[in-house]
Amino acid sequence: MKKHLLLLLFPATALALPKLDIKPAEPTLPSPQAVQISPNLAKSEKLTLSEELRANPELTRQMINRAIDSQQFELLPELLRIYEQTPQPDKVLIDYAKGIILSQQGELDQAIRLYRGIIAQYPNFQPVRLRLAQFLFADQQNEAALDQFRKLQAEPLPPEIANRVDQYLAALIARSSWHFNFGLTYVRENNVNNASKARYIYLGNVPFEKNSESLPQKANGLSYHFNLARSFNLLGSHYLHVENQFSGKSYWDNHAFDDQQNRTSLGYQFQNAQSRLALLPFYEMRWYGNHRYNRGYGLRVEAEHWLSPRWQVSLAGEVGQLKYRAGNTALNGTNGLVSATLLHAFNAKSYLYGGVDFLRDLTQDRRLASKRYSGRLGWSQEWWWGISSRMQVSYGKRKFDQKHALFNRLRQDRELDVSLTLWHRNLHFWGITPKLTYSYRRVNSNLPDLYGYDRKRFYVSFERSF
Incomplete structure (x- = not known):
């Protein structure tokens, strides 16, 4: 009798119910970059800054290019500050270096705008197009990145760069699937x-x-x-x-x-x-x-x-x-x-x-x-x-x-x-x-x-x- 009375007193909604389904805010870990951008194969000693750079614009320009090629990006802000004070500096090189600095600071949207401006003036400047494509890839702008990598793929590139472009294209296809x-x-x-x-x-x-x-x-x-x-x-x-x-x-x-x-x-x-x-x-x-x-x-x-x-x-x-x-x-x-x-x-x-x-x-x-x-x-x-x-x-x-x-x-x-x-x-x-x-x-x-x-x-x- 107690069991029957209990069933009447305790309806299903008062007893066992499925557990509450809670979907909290899930953290997302930074995934490893789909394509690693390896440094230039040429090994270079750490660059040093001196007063000679201020008096020698050509040497400063070379040092900026060496810092970019060797991926010593931490040297770029000071080198760029010096180079901008020299007579008739190369505006394209300045924007190229600024884009890299901005990307290192997480300002990819500004870096992309700078590089789009360079490509509009110099459409055959492939090093800039490659970095633009990489920035677009990192910024999750998949279709724009795909367009830039396709253009690079159509150009005669060094084998190492061509292989890197192919890897990015494969990563973009996988990301969009x-x-x-x-x-x-x-x-x-x-x-x-x-x-x-x-x-x-x-x-x-x-x-x-x-x-x-x-x-x-x-x-x-x-x-x-x-x-x-x-x-x-x-x-x-x-x-x-x-x-x-x-x-x-x-x-x-x-x-x-x-x-x-x-x-x-x-x-x-x-x-x-x-x-x-x-x-x-x-x-x-x-x-x-x-x-x-x-x-x-x-x-x-x-x-x-x-x-x-x-x-x-x-x-x-x-x-x-x-x-x-x-x-x-x-x-x-x-x-x-x-x-x-x-x-x-x-x-x-x-x-x-x-x-x-x-x-x-x-x-x-x-x-x-x-x-x-x-x-x-x-x-x-x-x-x-x-x-x-x-x-x-x-x-x-x-x-x-x-x-x-x-x-x-x-x-x-x-x-x-x-x-x-x-x-x-x-x-x-x-x-x-x-x-x-x-x-x-x-x-x-x-x-x-x-x-x-x-x-x-x-x-x-x-x-x-x-």
């Missing part, structure tokens, strides 16, 4: 329904025994994802961006908790060497227990900017409408997300990041509406002997808008998540690197008999991008 990412993970769940292990719920002093479906359940299965994306260069650094993200979990011994999600986005993106801004309207669907669970639409805004070569800030905002299938319509409503992440790269092998997130879930039944505040801290490190690791810790607080239907008090949860991933950089099969992950989640609730739980996972994942 579809990008795919997929992963597969075996998962063994000891609490697939995120349920409290307390067997009884007390209303006052009266105990009600939970049925077996309301206690933690085990499951074995696969977690998987398949994502594809492409950016179509419209003009300069402006793109049309399209992507589809699909992820899910399927359990062969407990299909009631199978969970799949799909989101399709199509929108505008601006991207250059330092920044990225995307406005992405989206449509999404979710299936739970082999039935359609909800569908929704909204707008996501993403922004990234490198403050310096070591510091990056990432921001994300999202607002959407969700509609649930019959039986869960109390969850219909609006949700919003604001997220910020700051990343610091110590070097090419180590980085640290931290972030804060705010999630607003405004449902039709205000007793199910909530606010969630959380913070994240992560660290990635490449160790000796080919070992790499990534660790993240997050802590959040979730507070509901109105009192619980049965307990007559506001539900408040404290959520702790810890994960550690290890892999060996030299261990891979067909481009896939296996990774070992341990994760732990604990939810402390002021209604612990219903919503407090902990969960541990240890799994092996396989992922590849191409």
